[in-house]
Amino acid sequence: MSLTGHGPGAVRLRDLSFAFVARGGGSLPVLDGVDLAIPGGGIVALVGPNGCGKSTLLRVIAGLLEPARGEALLDGAPIDGPDPRIGLVFQEPRLLPWRSAADNITYPLELAGWPAARRRERLAALSDRVDLDPAVTTSRPAELSGGTRQRVALARALALEPEVLLLDEPFSALDALTRERFDLELLRLWHRAATTIVIVTHSIPEAVLIADRVVVLSARPARIVADIAIDLARPRTIEALDDPAAGRASRRIRAFLEDDDGEPTEHRTTAASVRTELAS
Amino acid sequence: MTRVAALSIVVAFAVFVLVWKAIVVVSGLPPFILPAPETVAIRFVGAWRDGTIEPHLATTLVEVGLGFAVGVALALIAGYGLARSVWVERLLSPYLVAAQAIPILALAPLLVWWFGNGLLSKVVIAALIVFFPVAVATMVGIRSVDARLLELGRSLRATRRQVLLTLEIPAALPNILGGMRVGVTLAVVGALVGEWAGANQGLGVLINLARGSLFDIPLMFATLVTIALVGIVLYLMVVILERRLVGNR
Numbered sequence A: 001m002s003l004t005g006h007g008p009g010a011v012r013l014r015d016l017s018f019a020f021v022a023r024g025g026g027s028l029p030v031l032d033g034v035d036l037a038i039p040g041g042g043i044v045a046l047v048g049p050n051g052c053g054k055s056t057l058l059r060v061i062a063g064l065l066e067p068a069r070g071e072a073l074l075d076g077a078p079i080d081g082p083d084p085r086i087g088l089v090f091q092e093p094r095l096l097p098w099r100s101a102a103d104n105i106t107y108p109l110e111l112a113g114w115p116a117a118r119r120r121e122r123l124a125a126l127s128d129r130v131d132l133d134p135a136v137t138t139s140r141p142a143e144l145s146g147g148t149r150q151r152v153a154l155a156r157a158l159a160l161e162p163e164v165l166l167l168d169e170p171f172s173a174l175d176a177l178t179r180e181r182f183d184l185e186l187l188r189l190w191h192r193a194a195t196t197i198v199i200v201t202h203s204i205p206e207a208v209l210i211a212d213r214v215v216v217l218s219a220r221p222a223r224i225v226a227d228i229a230i231d232l233a234r235p236r237t238i239e240a241l242d243d244p245a246a247g248r249a250s251r252r253i254r255a256f257l258e259d260d261d262g263e264p265t266e267h268r269t270t271a272a273s274v275r276t277e278l279a280s
Numbered sequence B: 001m002t003r004v005a006a007l008s009i010v011v012a013f014a015v016f017v018l019v020w021k022a023i024v025v026v027s028g029l030p031p032f033i034l035p036a037p038e039t040v041a042i043r044f045v046g047a048w049r050d051g052t053i054e055p056h057l058a059t060t061l062v063e064v065g066l067g068f069a070v071g072v073a074l075a076l077i078a079g080y081g082l083a084r085s086v087w088v089e090r091l092l093s094p095y096l097v098a099a100q101a102i103p104i105l106a107l108a109p110l111l112v113w114w115f116g117n118g119l120l121s122k123v124v125i126a127a128l129i130v131f132f133p134v135a136v137a138t139m140v141g142i143r144s145v146d147a148r149l150l151e152l153g154r155s156l157r158a159t160r161r162q163v164l165l166t167l168e169i170p171a172a173l174p175n176i177l178g179g180m181r182v183g184v185t186l187a188v189v190g191a192l193v194g195e196w197a198g199a200n201q202g203l204g205v206l207i208n209l210a211r212g213s214l215f216d217i218p219l220m221f222a223t224l225v226t227i228a229l230v231g232i233v234l235y236l237m238v239v240i241l242e243r244r245l246v247g248n249r
C-alpha cells in the first residue's frame, strides 16, 4: 500500500543552491543544484557523508534558511519561512529543559495561541500517537531516557498536524534495537497520518526499511548522485530487510556512498553510472 | 533544609559566640570597646522592647526594598539590551564600568546633596549599587540561551515577545537570580552608606547615634546584629525564590 502521489504535502526542490558565509568572508557552498520532487505522503531518506549538507537541506525546506538560488515549494507554493504545515525533528531532542515533557509537547500549540483546555486534549492524542507513557509527562527532560526524549520531540513536531515531517537523524542516539522499534513505529504513524516524510540518516538499513526512495548526496557541496527506489511492499516489518530487493538496494546505496569518497567528479559520475547499470 | 544543615548553622553560631566571649575574658577589654556577647544580647532585647531599633529598621527596610526593586528593574532592561544589541553594549558599557569603578562611598555625599536627606537619595544609592551585578548577570544569562532553542522557536514562528517569555527569560533565570543574591546584600550596604552620608533615621543613623551622642556601645553592637539579620533574611528570601523558580531543573 503506497499513499504516494495523493493528498497534500508535496515538496518540490528546484535547482536548490545554498552557501554559508565562511569565516574570513569567503563563501562555503553547501548545496549545489539539488533538484527533487517528493509527492504528498511519500517517504524519502537522505543519505550522504558527514558535513555534506543534509541538515542544511532540511533547514531550507523548513524555511529556516533561504536558498541562494532555486526554490523550495510546498504544494506548489514557495516556502518563504517557517510554516506550520512543516514539522521538524532535530538531531538532538532539543527540549526546553525547564519544562515538563507535556509542556514541551504542547509548546507549539502554546505559541500558536491555543487555549489550555484544547492543548490538554491534543496532548492526550499526541502522547497516544507516539506511544508515550502517560506517567512521564510531568517529568523534566533531564529525567527521561534518550528514547523517551525523542518521542517527546516527535510528538512536539506532530502537534500542529503537519503535512510534512522533516527528521534529521532522529534515532541516531538510540541503541540498535530501540532504533528498529522507533523505525517501525514511525512507519505505523505514517500509515495513520500519511504525512510526507523526509528523513536524514547515516544508517542504510534504516533508510531502506523506511523510505520509498533513498536519495544519495555527494560530499559538500551536496548534489544528488543517486535516487534509488525501494521496491518493498508496505506495511513493512523488520523482515522486509531480509528481502533480496532490500539487499540489492542497500548494496547500491553503499556503492554510491563509497564512490563519493573524495574522487574527482567526472570519474565518480562515470563509475557511478556503471555501477548503477551493474546493480539493476 | 536538612537537619544536618540546621545543626551545622547552630554549631557555627555557638562557636562564634564562645570565641567572642573568650576574647572578652582573656583580653580584659572594657565593655565600651568590646562588650561581652550576653551584654549585647541583653541590650538587643532591650532595644527592641523599648522601641529604639524598630523605627530605624523600618526606614532602612523601605530604602533597601525600593532601592533593590528599582535597581533590579533597570538592570533587567539594561542587561537585556546589552546582551541583544551590539550598539547598546558599545554605548553603555564604558559608563557602566566607570560608574562601577567609583566607590559608592565617594559618590554618596553628592547624591545626598542632590536628592536630599530623605528616602529618595537612599533609594538612588541602593539602586545604583544593585544595578551592576544584576545587569551583568542578566546580560550573561540572556547570552547563554542555547542558539538551538532559539532556532526551535524560530521554526515554530515564535514572536519576539514569545521568544523573550518562553526562551530567553527562563534560560537566563538562574544567572539573574545569582546576580540578585549578590545584589540584595549590596542593597543593604547602599542604604547604610546613604544614611551615613546624611539622614535622620535608619540603622546607619542609629549606629552613629550609639557611638556619638548616646555613647551606648552595646546598642551599636545590637544594631550591627540587626543589620546582619536583615542581610541574612533578605538573602534567604532570594534563595527561596530561586528554589521555587529554578529549583527542579
Ligand SMILES: Nc1ncnc2c1ncn2[C@@H]1O[C@H](COP(=O)(O)OP(=O)(O)OP(=O)(O)O)[C@@H](O)[C@H]1O
Pocket (backbone or CB within 6 Å): A020, A021, A022, A028, A030, A048, A049, A050, A051, A052, A053, A054, A055, A056, A057, A220
Ligand atoms: N551556521 C553555519 N555557518 C557556517 N557553516 C556552517 C553552518 N552550519 C553548517 N555549516 C557547514 O556546512 C556544512 C554542511 O553542514 P550540515 O550540518 O548541513 O551537514 P550534514 O550533512 O548535516 O552533516 P552531519 O552528517 O555531520 O550531520 C558543514 O561543512 C558545516 O561545517
Ligand SMILES: [Mg+2]
Pocket (backbone or CB within 6 Å): A054, A055, A056, A091, A168
Ligand atoms: Mg546534520
